[in-house]
Amino acid sequence: MYLIVHWRGIITLLVPLIAIGILVPFPPEKWQWTAYCLLVMAIYWVTECIPLPVTAFLPVIVFPFTGVMTTAAVCKCYVSDAVIMFIGSLMLAASVEQSGLHRRMAFVAIRSVGYSHRKLLVAMTIVTSFCSMWITNTAATTMMMPIIFAVLKVFEDQKLLNVYDTDQSGSKVASDIASCYFCTATFAATIGGVGTLIGTGTNLVFKGLFVTEYPTAPDYLSFPLFSAFGIPYMIALDIFMILYILILYTGLFRPNSSAAKKTKIPDVALKAAEDAVAREYAALGKTTFWEKVSFFIAREVNHNPLMYCIASGFAASHCFLLPVGTPGNLIVQSAAKVPTAKMAKAGLGPTVTTIIITWLFVYFYAPLVWPILKNPKPDWIA
Numbered sequence: 001m002y003l004i005v006h007w008r009g010i011i012t013l014l015v016p017l018i019a020i021g022i023l024v025p026f027p028p029e030k031w032q033w034t035a036y037c038l039l040v041m042a043i044y045w046v047t048e049c050i051p052l053p054v055t056a057f058l059p060v061i062v063f064p065f066t067g068v069m070t071t072a073a074v075c076k077c078y079v080s081d082a083v084i085m086f087i088g089s090l091m092l093a094a095s096v097e098q099s100g101l102h103r104r105m106a107f108v109a110i111r112s113v114g115y116s117h118r119k120l121l122v123a124m125t126i127v128t129s130f131c132s133m134w135i136t137n138t139a140a141t142t143m144m145m146p147i148i149f150a151v152l153k154v155f156e157d158q159k160l161l162n163v164y165d166t167d168q169s170g171s172k173v174a175s176d177i178a179s180c181y182f183c184t185a186t187f188a189a190t191i192g193g194v195g196t197l198i199g200t201g202t203n204l205v206f207k208g209l210f211v212t213e214y215p216t217a218p219d220y221l222s223f224p225l226f227s228a229f230g231i232p233y234m235i236a237l238d239i240f241m242i243l244y245i246l247i248l249y250t251g252l253f254r255p256n257s258s259a260a261k262k263t264k265i266p267d268v269a270l271k272a273a274e275d276a277v278a279r280e281y282a283a284l285g286k287t288t289f290w291e292k293v294s295f296f297i298a299r300e301v302n303h304n305p306l307m308y309c310i311a312s313g314f315a316a317s318h319c320f321l322l323p324v325g326t327p328g329n330l331i332v333q334s335a336a337k338v339p340t341a342k343m344a345k346a347g348l349g350p351t352v353t354t355i356i357i358t359w360l361f362v363y364f365y366a367p368l369v370w371p372i373l374k375n376p377k378p379d380w381i382a
Contacts, residue, residue, distance in 0.1 A: 004168070008049040015043050033066040046322065046340055052330070104281070111281070115270050117177065117250050117263045120151065124181065125188040125242045129234060132192030133199050140189040141328035145335050148181045160265055164337065174338045177263060180249035182336040183346035186328035187241055187320055191350075194317050195234040197226040206313030210306065217380035220306055220370055229369045233314070233361045237354055244349030305381070307373045311362045318354045320347030 003010065022028075022036045037059055044055040060078075064071040113123045124144065132140035152163045164172040174182060193200030197207065207221040246252035251260025319326050321344050323333040332338050367373045 008047070011043070011047050011049040015049075016040055028066075030066070030068045033062065033068050037062045048340060052323070052334065108281075111278075115265060115274065117180075117265075118246055118252065121181065121184050121245060121250070122242060124148070124184055125238055128185050128188035129192030129195070129238055132189040133195040133234075137186075137189040137193040137200050138327040138331070140192065141186045141331050144185040144189070145182070145331065148185060149336075152178055152181060155265075167339075172337055174336050174342065176249060176342070178336060179338045179342040179346060180245060182332040182338050183320075183343055184242070184245050186326065186332045187245075187347065187350055188238065189328050190318060190320065190326055191234055191237045191241060194237075194314050195227065195230045197221070197223045197230075199230075200317055202313060202317045203230075206309055206316070210309045214305070214380050217306075217378070218372075220372065225369055229310070229361070229366060230314075232365065233357070236357050236361070237350075240353035240357065241350040244353065245346065248346070248349065302376050304373050304376055304378065306370060307362065307366065310366055310370075311358065314362070315355075315358055318351075318358075320350045320354070322347075 019036055019039050022039060023032050028036070041055055041058055044050055044058075045052065057078075059069075060071065060074050063069040063074050113119045128140055128144050131143065135143075149163075152161065155161050156163050161177050162175050163178045165175045167173050194203065197203050203226070207226075210217070210221060243252070247254065249259055250263045251257040254260055319329070323329045323338075323340055323343060329343065333340070333343065372378055
């Protein structure tokens with residue numbers, strides 16, 4: 001009983017002590033202190049033994065104390081252009097919620113596609129992926145959060161589901177169906193980011209690395225060529241991701257499963273939800289105005305480095321298992337209280353399918369878009 005109640009405190013105390021083995025032999029080098037801090041933070045993040053924001057600021061204490069970096073240098077890392085962009089996307093989402101735009105979008109989506117969970121999840125995937133092709137993954141996820149909350153609130157008011165459950169410690173956590181919606185949003189945003197060159201910062205980074213390494217090479221990663229590969233690749237990833245989500249959470253292809261029975265909405269409840277949405281939509285009135293670098297590996301194995309650049313660049317965009325994988329995952333976990341275990345469960349299938357599909361597309365489809373990949377040593381390689 002003591003361990004059940006105080007397990008977070010025990011992990012908080014024991015992990016730093018056990019991880020001291022990384023610091024051997026003494027005195028530790030800077031890289032050892034960095035590895036030590038990384039391991040402790042990773043375990044704290046996965047177990048959530050202390051609040052995530054507290055874990056995020058551990059380097060501010062550890063690095064200056066151990067001489068890895070000065071306090072000023074560490075703090076500057078927390079105020080980068082990416083962080084400002086992240087804050088801006090949160091402000092944008094807040095303005096959408098304050099103006100009521102998210103409610104209008106949610107009700108239009110429900111009325112357009114229907115009221116079953118499967119139809120709504122497919123619609124969420126399409127909308128989020130499309131938005132993420134043109135804005136950052138973080139902004140797309142942040143924009144979808146209030147929309148999902150509004151959709152789920154309609155169903156909760158009609159006694160069709162619970163947005164939150166209570167765990168053994170008495171804390172509120174997202175229910176399985178709520179976790180399904182929120183994880184679908186962040187996963188779709190991550191996948192949508194690979195559709196265009198501007199979809200995510202990783203795309204621009206690996207293009208920049210390639211251009212820097214091979215300045216005389218033609219513009220193989222132009223917007224049209226990138227999209228010619230990225231959009232079909234994105235669609236394939238979305239299809240397998242949503243199939244896994246629907247099979248796991250809504251019992252797709254499993255009509256007699258507990259998941260299918262839990263997510264089935266009776267006709268009477270559907271009519272009540274339809275009436276409620278109609279009333280709420282009418283009350284809104286009229287619309288108002290408010291990388292990884294792989295070049296050296298390619299040289300060693302006598303392959304075109306562009307292929308390795310494409311493979312590593314696209315693969316670096318995907319992380320579905322842990323909240324710390326992408327800012328979108330963190331938004332979903334913090335705003336919707338989705339436990340790490342539930343996110344890992346939802347992300348396992350997309351992770352496996354993404355690895356397989358990425359290999360298939362890079363090996364078989366990429367040479368059709370970039371015929372130069374068939375040449376292991378093009379003229380622009382020094």
